[in-house]
Each structure stands twice: as structure tokens, then as C-alpha cells.
Amino acid sequence: MPSAPSKLYSDDVSLLVVTLDTNPFFWSTFSFPFSEFLSHVLAFLNSILLLSQLNQVVVIATGCNSCTYLYDSSSDKNHGSTTGSMPSLYSDLLHNLEVFLAGDQQLAKPRVNAAGGGAPPPSLLSGSLSMALCYIQRAFRSGPIHPQPRILCLQGSADGPEQYVAIMNSIFSAQHSTVPIDSCYIGSNNSAFLQQASYITGGIYYRPPHLDGLFQYFSTVFATDLHSRAFLRLPKSVGVDFRASCFCHKQTIDMGYVCSVCLSIFCEHHDKCSTCGSVFGQAQSNVPSSTDRKRKA
Amino acid sequence: MNNTVKRPLNGGVEDDDEDEADGADLEAWERTYAEDRSWESLQEDESGLLRPIDTTAIHHAQYRRRLRALASTAATARIQKGLIRYLYIVVDLSKAASETDLKPSRMAVIGRQVEAFIREFFDQNPLSHIGLVTIKDGIAHCLTELGGSPESHIKALMGKLECSGDASLQNALELVLGYLNQIPSYGHREVLILYSALSTCDPGDLMETIQKCKKSKIRCSVIGLAAEMFICKHLSQETGGTYSVALDESHLKELVLEHAPPPPAIAEYATANLIKMGFPQRAAESAVAICTCHEEARTGGGYTCPRCKVRVCELPTECRICGLTLISSPHLARSYHHLFPIVPFDEVSQTSQNGSSHNFSSDCFGCQQSLLSQGNKPGLSVTCPKCKQQFCLDCDIYIHESLHNCPGCESFRHSNSVTTAQ
Numbered sequence: 001m002p003s004a005p006s007k008l009y010s011d012d013v014s015l016l017v018v019t020l021d022t023n024p025f026f027w028s029t030f031s032f033p034f035s036e037f038l039s040h041v042l043a044f045l046n047s048i049l050l051l052s053q054l055n056q057v058v059v060i061a062t063g064c065n066s067c068t069y070l071y072d073s074s075s076d077k078n079h080g081s082t083t084g085s086m087p088s089l090y091s092d093l094l095h096n097l098e099v100f101l102a103g104d105q106q107l108a109k110p111r112v113n114a115a116g117g118g119a120p121p122p123s124l125l126s127g128s129l130s131m132a133l134c135y136i137q138r139a140f141r142s143g144p145i146h147p148q149p150r151i152l153c154l155q156g157s158a159d160g161p162e163q164y165v166a167i168m169n170s171i172f173s174a175q176h177s178t179v180p181i182d183s184c185y186i187g188s189n190n191s192a193f194l195q196q197a198s199y200i201t202g203g204i205y206y207r208p209p210h211l212d213g214l215f216q217y218f219s220t221v222f223a224t225d226l227h228s229r230a231f232l233r234l235p236k237s238v239g240v241d242f243r244a245s246c247f248c249h250k251q252t253i254d255m256g257y258v259c260s261v262c263l264s265i266f267c268e269h270h271d272k273c274s275t276c277g278s279v280f281g282q283a284q285s286n287v288p289s290s291t292d293r294k295r296k297a
Numbered sequence: 298m299n300n301t302v303k304r305p306l307n308g309g310v311e312d313d314d315e316d317e318a319d320g321a322d323l324e325a326w327e328r329t330y331a332e333d334r335s336w337e338s339l340q341e342d343e344s345g346l347l348r349p350i351d352t353t354a355i356h357h358a359q360y361r362r363r364l365r366a367l368a369s370t371a372a373t374a375r376i377q378k379g380l381i382r383y384l385y386i387v388v389d390l391s392k393a394a395s396e397t398d399l400k401p402s403r404m405a406v407i408g409r410q411v412e413a414f415i416r417e418f419f420d421q422n423p424l425s426h427i428g429l430v431t432i433k434d435g436i437a438h439c440l441t442e443l444g445g446s447p448e449s450h451i452k453a454l455m456g457k458l459e460c461s462g463d464a465s466l467q468n469a470l471e472l473v474l475g476y477l478n479q480i481p482s483y484g485h486r487e488v489l490i491l492y493s494a495l496s497t498c499d500p501g502d503l504m505e506t507i508q509k510c511k512k513s514k515i516r517c518s519v520i521g522l523a524a525e526m527f528i529c530k531h532l533s534q535e536t537g538g539t540y541s542v543a544l545d546e547s548h549l550k551e552l553v554l555e556h557a558p559p560p561p562a563i564a565e566y567a568t569a570n571l572i573k574m575g576f577p578q579r580a581a582e583s584a585v586a587i588c589t590c591h592e593e594a595r596t597g598g599g600y601t602c603p604r605c606k607v608r609v610c611e612l613p614t615e616c617r618i619c620g621l622t623l624i625s626s627p628h629l630a631r632s633y634h635h636l637f638p639i640v641p642f643d644e645v646s647q648t649s650q651n652g653s654s655h656n657f658s659s660d661c662f663g664c665q666q667s668l669l670s671q672g673n674k675p676g677l678s679v680t681c682p683k684c685k686q687q688f689c690l691d692c693d694i695y696i697h698e699s700l701h702n703c704p705g706c707e708s709f710r711h712s713n714s715v716t717t718a719q
Binding site for chain 1: 633
């Protein structure tokens with residue numbers, strides 16, 4: 001009997017870290033209510049825990065001003081608060097979610113007053129991804145036998161361009177420790193960040209066409225553990241947009257100029273790099289002498 | 298459990314897990330004296346009992362020293378880094394490389410370290426190129442030309458690991474000089490020499506060659522495996538490289554991997570330039586096209602050059618038809634963390650925790666691990682100077698060495714807007 005769990009561990013015991021987009025600006029304008037979305041997610045999380053006793057689920061909230069851990073199925077704190085009327089997953093998660101949403105709103109107030117409306121802020125995906133990866137490193141540290149970790153991003157709001165570097169750093173770190181990032185994107189346009197995240201880390205990117213059957217998509221696409229994915233035909237990527245956007249006009253380009261010092265991308269030729277200040281076409285430190293300049297002109 | 302012990306016996310020779318691999322051919326008591334100096338990892342506690350040293354604190358102290366050293370050099374130097382590197386690795390395969398002072402032999406150890414280095418190098422410098430040169434029988438031989446594919450280099454090196462004859466520093470430098478003189482001016486030219494021999498057997502004046510390297514702005518670094526040699530020191534001093542001698546295998550590994558992160562861009566070494574590059578899109582998985590790299594029809598997974606529309610299989614590469622450098626935006630993004638490094642975290646001292654216990658959190662912000670050591674006393678922890686969140690030591694190392702993001706700063710909007718404004 002003691003050998004059975006260790007065998008299970010090597011195959012199909014999962015540590016699923018879910019990042020849940022709670023951005024109120026997105027959900028208030030979206031056609032599908034958050035409460036219904038949440039009920040699909042909770043049913044899905046329960047089914048993950050039912051698949052194996054050793055499975056572990058961690059939920060992280062991706063707010064628009066902060067991120068926090070909502071639920072950890074391995075933590076002992078959960079089991080104390082079971083009231084009998086509701087299983088701990090629901091009561092703890094919902095309680096933490098309420099606390100978090102209230103706190104997130106508090107943080108939002110000074111900002112909204114200062115900014116005075118404008119475009120809705122994107123969710124802090126980079127923060128929740130970083131936290132998820134830290135958590136997964138802890139699982140790796142726990143010993144040679146640990147559940148197979150993976151991340152599932154449930155995201156609805158649009159990409160935040162200012163998070164680009166941070167999200168890419170997280171993606172490469174996940175790739176380095178072979179943690180796949182699955183993404184279920186329910187917004188209207190494809191998310192280029194999540195497409196790249198799933199492509200680079202070997203996860204699944206999927207945008208469900210009908211939100212009413214969300215649970216069905218969750219259970220057929222994202223519930224499969226890494227071991228059994230090899231035997232299934234899961235949705236394939238429809239092509240990933242790897243084009244870069246230039247730093248000067250934020251346009252997406254397929255051919256451009258790259259600064260050899262800092263790798264900034266420009267859509268047209270410049271004489272001086274706006275990011276690192278290098279002057280192109282001459283040694284960086286040499287202040288061009290007047291004769292030099294004349295000859296060039 | 299049985300499974301894991303048996304695996305190395307079945308031929309998992311490449312399995313790098315040392316205690317498992319060693320367990321296969323050495324008995325536990327032999328291993329203790331041959332490999333680990335087990336008596337060094339013991340210490341006496343207050344009551345005079347021997348216990349294993351708590352190594353986490355020591356490891357962390359070492360890591361922090363390294364981090365501080367890095368941070369101080371970064372502060373003095375400009376943030377410009379040589380991100381586009383052309384590096385030749387010169388491996389000395391003279392008969393000195395068959396010495397067995399490193400187990401099983403210097404050559405095997407070098408092979409292993411170079412393999413690890415090549416992988417790490419391309420992970421950190423996706424737009425750079427590596428070439429391999431070996432010295433054997435007094436002759437330098439070019440094993441692989443400058444290229445961007447780690448697998449082909451590793452395969453070539455592993456097939457050629459046999460040594461004989463003398464080493465010649467001059468021949469190797471002359472060969473590398475010939476290749477590196479052809480590369481574009483914006484690239485950083487570097488040579489990394491792994492030198493086992495204690496002598497060099499040259500056809501001419503080595504000093505002249507060193508001056509030539511200096512003139513061509515090639516940064517030459519040497520890692521010695523035997524003892525310090527004047528000529529190696531002279532070479533690295535003249536050309537702005539580093540010279541170090543490895544004490545043992547783990548030290549060698551450290552020294553080799555020091556060369557993986559990009560060096561600070563030395564102003565007169567490479568001219569800044571705008572390079573024209575293409576960002577090809579990945580074709581749909583079912584499309585069939587003839588690729589230019591293998592010259593055969595392939596289904597799916599190719600990239601199309603935006604200028605001449607030919608198909609290539611892998612990125613980054615240079616278009617065979619029009620010569621455009623083809624990359625994808627993630628390749629560029631992989632290098633950005635060198636330009637925006639994250640600040641070292643401050644250590645939380647025990648006394649300050651007691652004084653201001655109200656803002657001491659009991660869990661690590663990153664991984665939720667409890668920061669309390671046994672007896673509910675606060676253990677060692679660090680805090681980010683920007684967002685004031687506390688992290689455990691393991692997360693600290695992970696955040697600085699792999700993630701390059703502070704989870705605390707990333708998950709609060711206000712600090713986020715500050716960083717973007719800077």
C-alpha cells in the first residue's frame with residue numbers, strides 16, 4: 001500500500017494553481033455574470049479534488065489593484081471552519097473573495113479619483129502569475145516526490161501593455177521549471193499575452209465560444225492532468241502572434257529596427273536610441289568631433 | 298520507492314542526480330569518505346552534541362554576497378549590456394586534459410560544464426552566437442562555426458572528446474581571430490578558453506597575437522584547470538577579459554557560468570547600431586511548405602520571412618534568401634530582465650521584528666510558507682524595499698535568479714505605476 005501513492009505521484013497527481021480574474025471593471029461590462037462564472041469554476045475545482053485524493057488546488061485572485069491567495073486545499077486552516085452547511089471549499093473561498101473584493105475596491109478609490117475615469121485598468125496578471133510560480137517552487141522544494149504543478153489562468157480583461165516585461169519574465173521562469181500555463185480566456189478578443197504564455201510553456205490556450213457550457217469546457221479541456229494529455233486531442237493553437245510592437249508608435253510591425261545595445265524595437269530608422277541613449281553608427285563613448293560631423297553631413 | 302533506486306542501474310548514466318548515480322557503483326560507507334567530507338558538515342550545539350550544520354542560512358549568505366557584488370557593479374557601470382555576443386569557446390584537449398585530478402578526468406568534466414554553459418548561455422542570450430574550437434596536437438581545430446543552435450554544438454563537442462599532444466594558445470587565437478574579424482561591428486567579440494595545460498607550444502610570437510586580439514577588440518577570458526600562468530593572465534588583462542583558476546568541479550562550474558550573463562557593454566568594443574530585423578508569424582499547424590533550412594516539404598510549425606516570404610523552421614535565424622535577421626518578440630523579451638534588474642531585498646533583522654511586530658507578517662508573501670521557525674519565533678526573512686512585502690529565503694533566491702519579478706510589486710497597482718514612470 002505505501003508504494004501506491006508514490007506511483008500515483010509520478011503520474012497524475014496535480015497541483016493546480018488557478019488565477020481568477022476578479023476585475024470589477026471587466027465583469028460589470030461583460031454579458032456573463034460573475035456569480036454564474038464563479039459557480040462553474042467552483043464545480044470545476046471540486047471535480048479536480050474529486051479526481052484524486054492527492055490532488056491539490058490553490059486559487060489566487062487577480063484583482064485590478066492587488067492580488068491575493070483565496071484558497072489552498074492543503075492548508076489546515078480550511079478544515080477548521082467547516083460549518084456543516086457548506087463544504088470548506090465554498091465557504092472559505094467565498095469568504096476570502098468577499099474580503100478581497102472589498103479591499104481591492106478600497107485601493108481603487110484614490111486611484112479612480114486621481115485618474116478621473118478613462119480606460120478600465122487591466123487586471124494584475126503579472127502579480128498573480130509571479131505568486132503562483134513562487135508557490136509552485138515551494139512544491140518543488142518539498143522533496144523529490146511532489147504533485148505535477150500547472151497553472152490555469154481564468155482571464156477576461158484585456159492585456160495590460162505595461163505588464164509586458166513582467167509577464168514575459170514569469171513565462172520564461174515557468175518554462176525553465178517546466179510548468180505549463182493553461183489559459184481560458186473569456187474576453188472578446190484573443191489575449192496575445194496568454195497565447196504566448198501557453199505556447200511557450202506547452203500549455204493549452206482556449207477561448208470557449210459558449211459561456212453557458214463553461215463547466216463542460218473546463219472539465220474536458222483543463223481538467224486533464226499532464227500525463228493523460230499525451231493521449232488526448234486537445235484544442236490546438238490556431239497560430240500565435242509573435243509580432244512585436246515598436247517602442248515609438250506602439251504599432252505592431254513585422255519588420256523593424258532593433259537597437260543593438262538595449263534591443264528596443266523601432267519601426268523607422270533613428271539616429272539615437274530613445275531608451276538607452278546610444279548614438280548609432282559610431283562608438284558609444286566618442287563624442288563626435290566637428291570634422292566628423294561635417295563629413296557625414 | 299524501489300523504482301527510483303533501480304533506475305540508474307538500468308542505464309540512466311546521464312542522470313545528473315549525483316547521489317543516485319554514485320549509489321550504483323559505490324557503497325554508502327565508501328561514498329562518504331570519497332565524495333562528501335561528511336565531518337565538515339557537522340557542528341557542535343550548545344549542549345556539546347554533534348548535529349548537521351543548518352546549511353540554508355549559509356547558502357543564503359553566500360547568495361546574498363554574490364547578489365550584492367552584482368548590484369554594486371551594476372550601479373557603477375552603465376546599464377548598457379553587450380546583448381548581442383559572438384563567443385568562441387576554446388577547449389584545450391591536449392594530453393593535460395586527460396589528468397584525473399577532476400573525476401573522472403578533466404576532459405569529461407569540461408565536456409559536462411561546457412554543455413551546461415551552452416544551454417544557459419542561449420537561455421540568457423537568445424540573439425547571440427557560439428562557436429567551438431578545440432586545441433589538440435599543437436593545432437587548433439574549428440569544431441563548429443558560429444551558430445545559434447545549442448544542440449548542434451553539444452552534439453559536435455560530445456563526439457570529439459578525446460585528447461592528445463600539446464596545447465597551442467597562439468594557434469587557437471589566430472584561428473578565432475580570423476573568424477571573429479568577419480562579424481558585424483555591433484556584435485561583442487568574446488573568447489572563453491578552458492585551459493588544462495601548463496605550457497603553450499607556439500609557432501611564432503604569442504605576444505604579437507595578443508596585441509592583434511586587442512586591436513580587434515576581442516575580449517579573451519581564460520579559465521585554468523591546473524595552475525595560474527603568466528601568459529593567460531597577460532592575455533586576459535590586455536584584452537579586458539577575466540582569468541581564474543578552478544579549485545574543484547563546483548568552483549569550475551561557478552566560473553564557467555559567470556560568463557553566461559551578458560557583460561557590460563564596453564564603449565569602444567562595439568558600436569551601437571540599428572539592426573534591421575524581421576518578426577515572422579507562425580503559420581497554422583496544418584500548412585505544408587518547403588523550408589529553406591532542410592530543403593524539404595514540411596507540414597506545419599514554420600515561420601515565414603516577412604521580406605521574401607520563404608519558410609524557415611526555427612527562430613532565431615538569418616533568412617537564407619534575403620539575409621534578414623529573423624527573430625520573435627519573446628527572444629527579445631528574454632533579454633529585458635538584464636536591463637531592468639530587480640533590487641536586492643533587505644534582510645529583516647531579528648531585533649527590528651520584535652520592535653515593530655505589527656507589520657511583521659507570519660507568511661511569506663510569495664509562497665505562503667510560514668516565516669516562523671520552531672517555537673513561534675520569527676525566522677530569517679527578507680523584505681522588498683519597494684513594496685515592503687516579506688519573503689522567505691527560498692523565494693528570495695528564486696525571485697532574483699529565475700523569476701526577475703517581485704510578486705509584491707507586481708500585485709499592487711500603485712507601486713506598479715511608479716515603476717513604469719521611472
